[in-house]
Amino acid sequence: MLATLVRELNMVRLSVGAVAMIALVGCTGLIDDGNSGLTKEEVAAREAWINGAAPVLSTNCVACHNGSRPAIEFLAGEGDLPMRDTVLAFTPAVVNLDAPASSRLLTKGVHDGPALLASEASALLEWIKAEKDAQPAPEGETPAVEIEPFIPAICTSGTPPAPTCPVNDVDLSVLGLAGAKLHFVAQALGSGLYLNQLSIIGGPDGVYLEHPLFVSYPAGAEEPTFDTIDRFFNVKINSMANATTMIGGGTAAFIGFTATDKISIHFKVLKAYQPDNGMGGGGGGGDNGGGCKALASFKTNAQALFSNPVAGAAQSCRGCHAGQNGNASSAMNITGVDSQTDATIQTACNQIRTRINTTTIDQSGIYLAVDPANQNHPFRLTAAQLTAFKNGVNVWINAEKVAP
Numbered sequence: 202m203l204a205t206l207v208r209e210l211n212m213v214r215l216s217v218g219a220v221a222m223i224a225l226v227g228c229t230g231l232i233d234d235g236n237s238g239l240t241k242e243e244v245a246a247r248e249a250w251i252n253g254a255a256p257v258l259s260t261n262c263v264a265c266h267n268g269s270r271p272a273i274e275f276l277a278g279e280g281d282l283p284m285r286d287t288v289l290a291f292t293p294a295v296v297n298l299d300a301p302a303s304s305r306l307l308t309k310g311v312h313d314g315p316a317l318l319a320s321e322a323s324a325l326l327e328w329i330k331a332e333k334d335a336q337p338a339p340e341g342e343t344p345a346v347e348i349e350p351f352i353p354a355i356c357t358s359g360t361p362p363a364p365t366c367p368v369n370d371v372d373l374s375v376l377g378l379a380g381a382k383l384h385f386v387a388q389a390l391g392s393g394l395y396l397n398q399l400s401i402i403g404g405p406d407g408v409y410l411e412h413p414l415f416v417s418y419p420a421g422a423e424e425p426t427f428d429t430i431d432r433f434f435n436v437k438i439n440s441m442a443n444a445t446t447m448i449g450g451g452t453a454a455f456i457g458f459t460a461t462d463k464i465s466i467h468f469k470v471l472k473a474y475q476p477d478n479g480m481g482g483g484g485g486g487g488d489n490g491g492g493c494k495a496l497a498s499f500k501t502n503a504q505a506l507f508s509n510p511v512a513g514a515a516q517s518c519r520g521c522h523a524g525q526n527g528n529a530s531s532a533m534n535i536t537g538v539d540s541q542t543d544a545t546i547q548t549a550c551n552q553i554r555t556r557i558n559t560t561t562i563d564q565s566g567i568y569l570a571v572d573p574a575n576q577n578h579p580f581r582l583t584a585a586q587l588t589a590f591k592n593g594v595n596v597w598i599n600a601e602k603v604a605p
């Protein structure tokens with residue numbers, strides 16, 4: 202079972218990679234067919250390089266670091282990709298894949314050359330993190346594991362603990378993590394399966410996981426179906442003993458999955474909490490791939506913009522998205538966004554976090570929904586109000602982008 206799954210997984214990755222690559226060739230012409238077979242992580246790293254890091258380095262740094270001066274030619278190489286290979290391989294190292302934020306490229310600061318702007322540093326960091334994710338798992342790493350397929354309990358109405366709304370608590374002790382559980386509430390959608398409260402609950406050993414992939418086993422079909430967008434490919438969670446951590450912000454809609462079919466979850470890595478893996482210094486247990494990490498920035502820059510009307514607007518997001526309007530709140534529930542208590546604000550922020558796109562910030566759901574041109578959303582901002590909204594909220598999104 203597992204062997205087939207992993208083989209299938211590689212095929213999914215390949216086809217996803219191929220699609221992304223066509224997009225890349227279309228816009229830059231830089232990646233040729235010789236690169237087919239890239240994993241999704243590798244494609245993401247190349248995109249982050251071509252669209253993020255390379256332009257920053259070319260504009261600010263290449264002039265002195267392209268070989269015109271000896272011993273610091275870490276940006277030598279004709280063209281973007283050769284330049285990437287040089288900078289990654291350069292000694293003494295200027296890129297540290299084990300601890301991306303400490304890379305000398307980022308920490309050098311003003312010297313003969315200029316300091317990086319925050320947005321430039323963020324583009325470089327994003328790229329280095331993507332290169333880190335694209336590294337093959339080190340030798341001796343626990344092999345990928347899969348949960349035994351099961352039929353999820355479906356919530357038909359209400360919210361837990363209503364008898365019509367059971368929760369799913371999948372026992373992970375069989376996978377070597379005594380007391381750990383994968384928790385979620387599942388609802389049937391016309392077009393798929395909708396999960397919320399999706400979280401990992403640690404046992405005494407806590408949980409470290411990477412890249413959960415949801416798989417559906419359609420009754421009677423020979424082959425399983427995968428989460429078509431492999432949405433959690435860059436999720437890494439390091440959760441301390443007995444802590445609960447949301448996965449990918451806690452909600453996910455799997456289009457094409459049927460609620461009555463068995464599902465399972467495949468993890469690239471699943472093991473006990475890792476005290477020293479460089480994720481947040483081992484503290485807090487709140488590190489995860491989805492929930493808000495930059496809560497302080499959210500409070501300073503964004504909280505009020507969700508709690509109160511943007512200047513000149515008739516309503517606030519909270520006016521509909523905090524329980525008053527069922528459809529609004531099931532799309533994005535920000536109850537408690539106006540709270541003074543961090544834990545409550547965190548829950549609301551986690552919901553908003555699922556509606557942002559850190560790669561292309563303007564494509565974030567929170568902006569598209571209230572865009573003056575969007576006739577589907579019952580409330581819109583004017584262009585000027587949207588700009589004011591973005592000016593505040595973007596500060597937080599940029600902080601989320603670079604949060605470790």
Ligand code: HEC
Pocket residue numbers: 258261262263264265266270273292293294295305306307309312313314315316317
């Ligand atoms: C005007 C020329 C110039 C520009 C532009 C320039 N640098 Fe430098 N850089 C130097 C010189 C000279 C050194 C060697 C002396 C030193 O370490 O300060 C150096 C050294 C470095 C080092 C240390 C390399 C090592 O192995 O010790 C890093 C990292 C670095 N630069 C990063 C950057 C980045 C990032 C940019 C673009 C934001 C940049 N530099 C732009 C001139 C420049």
Ligand code: HEC
Pocket residue numbers: 516517518519520521522526528529530532533556566567568570571577578579580
């Ligand atoms: C008048 C009530 C109302 C207000 C005010 C409101 N919304 Fe909504 N919103 C809704 C409803 C109803 C839905 C669900 C219907 C839908 O899916 O379009 C929704 C859906 C959304 C969605 C999900 C869209 C999707 O495609 O899944 C987002 C994101 C969103 N709103 C963001 C916001 C933001 C940001 C604000 C404040 C700037 C806001 N909303 C203010 C009523 C409102």
